Amino acid sequence: MSIEYLGLSSINGPLVVLEGVKGAAYDEIVEMTVNGNEKRLGRIIEINNDKAVIQVFEGTDRMALRNTHTKLTGKPMEIGVSEAMFGRTFNGIGEPIDGLGSVEAEKTLDVNGKPLNPVTREYPRNYIRTGISAIDGLMTLIRGQKLPIFSGNGLPHDELAAQLVRQSSLGDSDNDDEKFAVVFAAMGVKHDVADFFQRTFAESGVSDHVITFINLANDPVVERLITPKVALTVAEYLAFEKGMHILVILTDMTSFAEAMREVSSSKGEIPSRKGFPGYLYSELATIYERAGIVEGVNGSVTQIPILTMPNDDITHPIPDLTGYITEGQIVLDRDLNGQSIYPPIAVLPSLSRLMKDGIGEGFTRADHQDVANQLFSSYSKVGDARALASVIGEDELSDTDKKYLVFGRAFEQMFIGQSVNDNRTIFDTLDIGWNLLGLMPRGELDRIDTKILDQYYKPTMLDANGDIVPATVED
Secondary structure (H helix, E strand, O other): OOOEEEOOOEEEOOEEEEOOOOOOOOOEEEEEEEOOOEEEEEEEEEEEOOEEEEEEOOOOOOOOOOOEEEEEEEEEOEEEEOHHHOOOEEOOOOOEOOOOOOOOOOEEEEOOOOOOOHHHEEOOOOEEEOOOHHHHHHOOEEOOOEOOEEEOOOOOHHHHHHHHHHHOEOOOOOOOOOEEEEEEEEEEEOHHHHHHHHHHHHHHOOHHHEEEEEEEOOOOOOHHHHHHHHHHHHHHHHHHOOOEEEEEEEEOHHHHHHHHHHHHHHOOOOOOHHHOOOOHHHHHHHHHOOOEEEOOOOOEEEEEEEEEOHHHOOOOHHHHHHHHHOOEEEEEOHHHHHOOOOOOEEEEEEEEOOHHHOOOOOOOOOOHHHHHHHHHHHHHHHHHHHHHHHHHOHHHOOHHHHHHHHHHHHHHHHHHOOOOOOOOOHHHHHHHHHHHHOOOOHHHOOOOOHHHHHHHOOOEEEOOOOOEEEOOOOO
């Protein structure tokens, strides 16, 4: 028997306090009726004796201390999941907003997910192809990995997110037995950005394998705290019960963290670093650790959380903790963006910690690791050559240093840079890498095995149009 409580004790932003509560539990969902007809959902986030603090998902507008009835449901936040969700758009708490009616659920699941025994986790092995050379070639995304993108205000992370949704696939093998899909969750986005995502997915024809969750900037703040959990619950169902490989893209985790700070402030909690609550790490870890592969199950959950670094500060708590929990990072660079290079991925501070085990013979191509190592090494020397040129002038550089400058410009334009619609195979990426390495004398390529050099290395040069062509004997 459920008890209905009349009235509230206090209202503070998105939080309300209910007194005289019996038998309430943390994280329990409550149903609230405002003015006798308007229904809202809330979640108990704190219990102190007979007082319960409740987050109201739809916000506390038009709520008063006397016009609200509250009923405890006795269960946590749940969402109905189904394969019929593909091609549909939902709000931050999983309610359809595309005007196509409700989805008939095959199952109802707790949004917090089920605890996963670490012993049952499998080590990620196979790669996911994004069609973006800088990612596929140098910081390869592996199935079951969590690989964040660190961006900044004004950088094209939305375009990159849309491109990842459009182009991502299970490598270059045509294995029809394995199903791939994307769960996309946007938090705190403006209307124009939300329209951009929906329009892009529809126009590119990928909607049939994408499930979209959108929490708008003017939606209640507390919805943002649920959105990634709802998205991941759907992803886990599809991966572990339907045997699909799911890529989850979460943008923007900064909005999630700031929503958490706002709610924490409303509760009167003592803040930690930069005003964020001390449990920011725990909350982020709870989300990120839901990526992975389970032993004996065919599916996988791979995560790409996207976050904007306030003032491009990589030491800010959100990127700092994200980088600590996840398995690498992809950093977007403002200088490259200023040169109209897309995607403006800063290669040197970026890495994928699981890359080494999902590339090479049997996965991508035997030369992949050597090419990646050499491109990293050569590009790091480009920075030294540019620093020296800024002091003594480009004309005074040695021939080798001049070659590094040429290589650096070509690498940024041709390898990192590509069009928004350019979907490269892993072989295209590696071949471009070899063409660029051909600009360097063979003696400078010290990170590649001699046998692989003999097989793939061919000297190249830039023609008058700036294209890479085979070098002539005289050159």
